Amino acid sequence: MNLIGEKPISTAAVEQLTSGRRLSCYFTAMAFPVFVVLTYGPILGQLTPLVGLLVSTILYFAAIYFFYGIAELAFERHTYLLWSSAVAAFVLGFLSTGLTDIWSVLTGCSMFLLGGVIVGRMCRDGHHPGRTYLIGAGVVVLFFTAQLFSYWAPMMDQTSQAVPRVLAEMEPIYRSLGFTEETTQDVLAQAGKLFGVMVRLIPAFTVLGALVEFGLGFLVFAYVVNRRHPWRRFWAPFSRWRVPFAFTPVVAVTILARLLGNDTAQLVADNILAILALHYCIAGLALIEYYMNKLSLPPLLRFSFYMLLFLTQFVSLLAATAAFGTMILLGFVDSFADWRKEPSTTEAAQARNRLQ
Numbered sequence: 293m294n295l296i297g298e299k300p301i302s303t304a305a306v307e308q309l310t311s312g313r314r315l316s317c318y319f320t321a322m323a324f325p326v327f328v329v330l331t332y333g334p335i336l337g338q339l340t341p342l343v344g345l346l347v348s349t350i351l352y353f354a355a356i357y358f359f360y361g362i363a364e365l366a367f368e369r370h371t372y373l374l375w376s377s378a379v380a381a382f383v384l385g386f387l388s389t390g391l392t393d394i395w396s397v398l399t400g401c402s403m404f405l406l407g408g409v410i411v412g413r414m415c416r417d418g419h420h421p422g423r424t425y426l427i428g429a430g431v432v433v434l435f436f437t438a439q440l441f442s443y444w445a446p447m448m449d450q451t452s453q454a455v456p457r458v459l460a461e462m463e464p465i466y467r468s469l470g471f472t473e474e475t476t477q478d479v480l481a482q483a484g485k486l487f488g489v490m491v492r493l494i495p496a497f498t499v500l501g502a503l504v505e506f507g508l509g510f511l512v513f514a515y516v517v518n519r520r521h522p523w524r525r526f527w528a529p530f531s532r533w534r535v536p537f538a539f540t541p542v543v544a545v546t547i548l549a550r551l552l553g554n555d556t557a558q559l560v561a562d563n564i565l566a567i568l569a570l571h572y573c574i575a576g577l578a579l580i581e582y583y584m585n586k587l588s589l590p591p592l593l594r595f596s597f598y599m600l601l602f603l604t605q606f607v608s609l610l611a612a613t614a615a616f617g618t619m620i621l622l623g624f625v626d627s628f629a630d631w632r633k634e635p636s637t638t639e640a641a642q643a644r645n646r647l648q
Contacts, residue, residue: 317370320361321377324404327354328381332397333388352505358404359411359509360516366412367517378405396439403435407506415517421526422536425510429503433567436502437495444495451494455487492559496566503567531582535568535575543568 330336331351336344365374378401385397407428414424459480466476490497518527546568550561584594 314368316361317365317368317373320358320365321370321373323354324358324362324377325381325384327351327358328385328397328401329388331355332385332393332400335388355404355505356508356512359408359506360512362404362408363412363415363509363513364516366409367416367513368412369416374409381405399435399439403432403439403502406435407432408509411510411513415513415524415526418524421514421528422533424526425507426536428510429506432502432506433499436499440495440498444498448491448494451491452488455484455491458487459484492562493566496563499563499567500570530578531585533575533578535571539568 330347336347336351339347362374365377381401382397385401386394389397410431411424411428414427415421462483463476463480466479467473471479514527517524543565546561546564549557550565553561580597584597
């Protein structure tokens with residue numbers, strides 16, 4: 293109710309009042325070229341192992357920040373600040389690497405810039421946060437794949453060659469623990485199969501690493517936007533996360549390629565399924581969180597559930613596989629069943645009338 297008789301300020305006007313070039317925007321614009329030089333230039337390889345590990349850790353969290361920071365620049369429409377930083381990043385990146393690693397600089401800078409710009413612009417235009425995340429994540433996967441595609445085969449070959457040496461080093465350890473010869477060989481055989489699966493999924497693991505950085509940056513951006521501009525409703529609580537039904541045909545085609553394709557098609561299908569499985573697993577966990585909220589379970593019981601889920605991977609591989617498999621199945625079925633769908637106003641009124 294408007295008690296003083298004045299017209300309410302529109303959301304556009306409020307955004308105009310609350311916007312402005314914050315200090316974080318200037319920091320993002322100035323620090324991004326430095327980040328590119330440190331990430332793709334030769335400096336990191338010239339450091340001592342301990343210092344290199346420290347710098348690599350800082351760069352990992354910096355990557356999360358720049359996904360957020362570039363999205364913030366795009367959202368606030370600081371166009372000149374954004375693209376002057378982009379030009380500086382490209383130029384300094386090329387000067388630091390020369391022609392030897394120009395492709396990594398081009399794809400890496402494009403991944404951060406386009407991924408962040410898409411998120412910021414789509415949020416500004418009022419798009420749903422789930423749709424915004426999926427399109428931004430798709431751009432990140434595209435450029436990251438273009439960047440590391442030529443490295444995946446050598447990485448898989450080198451890892452495959454190292455597996456027999458690792459298994460040979462594990463054998464005396466099991467024998468020292470009192471395992472019989474037969475049991476030791478069975479355990480090593482299972483470990484060899486597990487290592488083989490991990491080698492096949494190296495592309496998926498590296499892509500998921502980039503998606504984790506992008507996802508965390510996206511969550512920080514969504515949280516900040518929700519605090520500064522709550523009327524945009526860009527923050528979706530974890531209990532509402534779900535994978536869209538539109539991904540079901542992708543899953544079906546990928547499974548068919550896995551069953552009917554050649555070795556290359558099966559390798560690609562395995563990695564795509566691994567990436568999708570993680571998203572369905574998170575959606576299944578969000579579904580469980582939704583029903584725990586609905587049942588008003590006490591915090592201690594929720595904490596116990598998550599701790600048990602975390603500890604299963606250390607207690608038993610079979611138990612961990614069953615737990616994560618169940619969440620993947622729940623997330624997949626919920627993508628088209630939509631068990632968390634809220635009833636419409638008409639349906640709710642009809643339900644109340646029936647109760648009365």
